[in-house]
Amino acid sequence: MLKQLPFALFIFFLNCASNLHGPQGLLYTNQRMSLQAESQDSPKEGKSCTFSYLGILALGDASIGRAKLDGNIDKVYGIDQSTVQFLGLYAKVCTIVKGN
Structure with missing residues (x-):
């Protein structure tokens, strides 16, 4: 049992830190981050x-x-990314582009 503890801890803490998509919640994640931004006002927004x-x-x-x-x-004046995840059962990653 104790021999498996390091592996179990590794799996448990696997999603605790991420430098590409920000912090990931084990149960639920809902966040939006800017990937690129300019100081211009953006009247239009597109999402994929x-x-x-x-x-x-x-x-x-x-x-x-x-x-x-x-x-x-x-x-393009700005690019954002939004992430929604629930228990690993459902995940949605969107790219939001702002511009003219």
């Missing part, structure tokens, strides 16, 4: 998302190009 179900199936297009198409944006 990708989804994961049960950690088995992942689909969608969260690319910047798709978000630009969604918002009819030619000049």
